[in-house]
Amino acid sequence: MCREHVVDVREEYERFLEAGGDVAVVTMGTSEQTAAFRERNQLPFICLADPKRVAYEAFGVPRGTVAQVAGPAVWGGGLKAVLRAGIGKPVGDVLQLHGSFIIDRDGIVRFFHLPKNSVDRPTNEELIAQLVLL
Amino acid sequence: MNIAVGIAAPDVTLADREGNEVRLASLWQEKPRVLLFVRHFG
Numbered sequence: 001m002c003r004e005h006v007v008d009v010r011e012e013y014e015r016f017l018e019a020g021g022d023v024a025v026v027t028m029g030t031s032e033q034t035a036a037f038r039e040r041n042q043l044p045f046i047c048l049a050d051p052k053r054v055a056y057e058a059f060g061v062p063r064g065t066v067a068q069v070a071g072p073a074v075w076g077g078g079l080k081a082v083l084r085a086g087i088g089k090p091v092g093d094v095l096q097l098h099g100s101f102i103i104d105r106d107g108i109v110r111f112f113h114l115p116k117n118s119v120d121r122p123t124n125e126e127l128i129a130q131l132v133l134l
Numbered sequence: 135m136n137i138a139v140g141i142a143a144p145d146v147t148l149a150d151r152e153g154n155e156v157r158l159a160s161l162w163q164e165k166p167r168v169l170l171f172v173r174h175f176g
Contacts, residue, residue: 006170021166026148028172035151037172048148048156055158058144060137061171098173103143103162110166112137118173127168134166 005098005121010043012124021102021131026050028096053096061099062114102127104134 006025009016016023023045027034034049050056100122102111111130113122145159161167 006172009168009170016168021168022161023168023170024161026169026171031149031151031153038151046156046161047151048158049151050148054146055144055148056171058146059169059171096173099171101137101143101169101171102166103169104166105162105164107142107145107159107162109137109139109141109143111139114137131166131168 005100006041006043008124009127010041010045012128013044015124015128016131019128019131020134024048026055028053028056056096056099059099059101059112060114062097063095100127102130102134110134 009023013023025038025043025045025047027037027047027049028051029037029049030051031049034047037043038047048055055061097115097118098121099115100111100113101109104110110133111127113126115121143158143162145157147155147157150156158169161169
């Protein structure tokens with residue numbers, strides 16, 4: 001799902017900038033894998049490498065159960081994601097879930113979304129609506 | 135630590151795609167920042 005999420009955000013990146021914010025991505029890969037990920041998905045924003053999952057742990061981005069990552073609840077969205085983004089070989093912890101955060105200029109968390117399953121995520125509208133408030 | 139709205143965001147140091155160290159706090163110094171953690175690269 002996350003490839004789809006970053007691609008969705010990329011497609012409306014201008015709107016994030018117009019809302020006065022910016023975007024960054026954290027991956028579980030090495031710097032080299034992160035560079036390849038950024039290139040492959042044509043991401044214009046900063047992408048950081050967290051192979052030891054230090055930031056994942058610090059932000060409480062959860063690991064899921066197999067059912068949350070691959071169960072019936074994700075089949076529809078997962079299939080859609082695969083059709084949109086193509087199938088890739090997973091790198092890192094396949095049970096790792098994703099997470100979305102908005103942090104203001106004072107370093108305060110103003111919004112976060114942690115998923116119920118691997119296809120649960122906020123829309124661009126939700127994220128942009130939060131940014132314009134800051 | 136449980137993340138919550140209103141708390142200070144964790145500030146850890148990661149590497150960028152060229153291997154340079156980046157403090158997360160530097161990301162939100164000038165603009166509010168959407169920070170997306172991806173699940174894997176698949």
